Amino acid sequence: MELKRLDHVNVRTDKVDEMIRWYETFLGLKNGWRPNFSIPGAWMYLGDQPVVHLVHVDAACPSIEPKIEHFAFAATGYAAFTAKLNAAGLACDVVHIPDAGILQVNVEDCDGNHLHIDFPADEA
Secondary structure, three states: OOOOOOOOEEEEEOOHHHHHHHHHHHHOOEEEOOOOOOOOEEEEEEOOEEEEEEEEOOOOOOOOOOOOOOEEEEOOOHHHHHHHHHHOOOOOEEEEEOOOOEEEEEEEOOOOOEEEEEEEHHHO
């Protein structure tokens, strides 16, 4: 077996509509086709690949805490992205990782999930 790439991340939430807007607004993902599952949700696309799968869970149900701490995207356009976050009043933590040549923007989505967007260090 040979792995080719990460396919998607599955995120459980009781705020599907709010999460759709967040991922569209801040990451530029698009809500797209999703199979007719018995549980509501949405698939958020990067190009033609559904990279974030949102799955509705009832807020009253006990949560099963995930073992994953974060997920990440590689990107360009550091200044525009951080300006958009600042304009919306969203906090982020920027970490320069010189050994890896990246500028890591750590942010939480509207449901509190940690993700980071990695930019080339020369965009600082």
